[in-house]
Structure formats: C-alpha cells, structure tokens
Amino acid sequence: KAGVTQTPRYLIKTRGQQVTLSCSPISGHRSVSWYQQTPGQGLQFLFEYFSETQRNKGNFPGRFSGRQFSNSRSEMNVSTLELGDSALYLCASSIELTDTQYFGPGTRLTVL
Amino acid sequence: ELKVEQNPLFLSMQEGKNYTIYCNYSTTSDRLYWYRQDPGKSLESLFVLLSNGAVKQEGRLMASLDTKARLSTLHITAAVHDLSATYFCAVDTYYGQNFVFGPGTRLSVLP
Numbered sequence: 001k002a003g004v005t006q007t008p009r010y011l012i013k014t015r016g017q018q019v020t021l022s023c024s025p026i027s028g029h030r031s032v033s034w035y036q037q038t039p040g041q042g043l044q045f046l047f048e049y050f051s052e053t054q055r056n057k058g059n060f061p062g063r064f065s066g067r068q069f070s071n072s073r074s075e076m077n078v079s080t081l082e083l084g085d086s087a088l089y090l091c092a093s094s095i096e097l098t099d100t101q102y103f104g105p106g107t108r109l110t111v112l
Numbered sequence: 113e114l115k116v117e118q119n120p121l122f123l124s125m126q127e128g129k130n131y132t133i134y135c136n137y138s139t140t141s142d143r144l145y146w147y148r149q150d151p152g153k154s155l156e157s158l159f160v161l162l163s164n165g166a167v168k169q170e171g172r173l174m175a176s177l178d179t180k181a182r183l184s185t186l187h188i189t190a191a192v193h194d195l196s197a198t199y200f201c202a203v204d205t206y207y208g209q210n211f212v213f214g215p216g217t218r219l220s221v222l223p
Contacts, residue, residue, distance in 0.1 A: 045202075045211035048211075103157070105153075
C-alpha cells in the first residue's frame with residue numbers, strides 16, 4: 001500500500017511569490033489535513049479537507065488556502081509569501097480525522 | 113483560547129527505566145492525539161483517544177485520557193534507545209475546528 005506522498009520535497013521562493021504544494025493521500029482515505037511546523041511556533045493545524053470540502057481551518061490568514069480534488073489529492077497554496085512562511089509543511093491522510101493519520105514526508109519551504 | 117502543555121519538555125532517561133509524559137489542556141475536549149517525530153523526519157501517529165478513560169497500548173507505550181482532569185499521559189515502560197524522539201500531544205475541541213498541539217517532549221534514552 002503506497003504511503004502519503006508530497007511534492008515537491010524542497011522549495012525555495014522569494015518574498016511576494018506564491019507557492020502550491022501537493023499531497024497525494026493513501027488510496028481510500030478521504031480526509032486530508034495540513035500542518036505547518038516551525039522552530040518558533042511549533043506544530044500548527046492549517047486545514048482539513050474531506051470529500052472535496054474544507055471542514056476545518058486553523059488560525060491562519062487568508063493567504064493560506066487549499067483544495068481537494070475528487071480523487072482526494074489535495075493542494076495548498078500560499079500567496080504573497082513572507083519570510084515567516086518558511087517551514088516544514090506536513091500533509092496527513094486518514095479515513096476520518098479521528099482515525100489514525102498517516103503523514104507524508106513533508107515539503108520544506110524556504111522563503112528568502 | 114485552548115492551551116496545551118506538556119511536561120517535561122526534555123527527558124533523558126536510561127534504558128530499562130519507566131517514565132511518564134504529561135499533556136494538560138485548558139478546555140473541555142474528548143479527542144486527544146499522540147504523535148512521534150524523529151529528528152529531521154515527519155510525524156508518526158501513535159494513539160487517538162476519543163473518550164474519557166480511554167487507554168491504548170502499543171509495545172512499550174501506553175496512553176490514557178482523563179477528560180475531567182483535562183490530562184493525558186504517555187507512559188513508557190522499560191525504555192529502549194529506539195524510543196528516542198520528540199513526542200507531541202494534540203487536542204481537538206470540536207472535530208478539528210480547534211486543533212492545537214503541545215510544544216513536544218524531547219526524549220533521549222541513554223544506554
């Protein structure tokens with residue numbers, strides 16, 4: 001059974017640019033969650049999608065958005081990048097949010 | 113505002129010893145999650161605790177939840193070096209609408 005994949009694994013952008021990260025969940029998993037991890041703020045919940053609908057959203061500005069496609073693959077987008085957006089972005093999939101989550105390897109974003 | 117605390121933040125222990133990591137949270141919740149993260153790696157889900165009194169065990173790790181005390185514990189039995197990692201708890205107060213992580217406990221198991 002293939003695991004959760006995230007692309008790209010590493011990304012370098014400059015301030016003001018936008019970025020799109022992709023997450024392919026485990027087959028059959030309809031819940032996809034996104035998290036941001038930074039040394040300063042720790043782990044923070046971004047949002048969760050289930051069957052193409054955003055069910056939950058963390059406390060992030062509107063520059064952070066996402067979507068989920070009919071095959072459960074999900075993308076998150078960050079517009080007008082700021083230095084503070086430099087982080088490890090993790091994606092997790094599960095059958096339901098309250099089930100065991102399986103995490104991808106993460107995308108490390110560096111904003112210069 | 114939901115706050116999640118973990119104690120201790122750093123833990124150095126010898127192989128074969130037992131220890132407990134504590135996770136306290138500030139708002140009523142009945143969903144608590146434990147994760148493990150190895151250095152430079154992604155997260156691994158350990159336990160999902162969904163009700164008061166829930167207890168789950170996997171190998172040398174056992175997690176429990178007391179929603180009345182707003183406390184979860186992660187107990188380590190007869191620690192081995194492979195358990196060295198950072199352990200996070202997370203609390204969800206309303207099905208993901210307020211999902212907050214603790215700061216993590218960095219565990220180092222020494223031979």
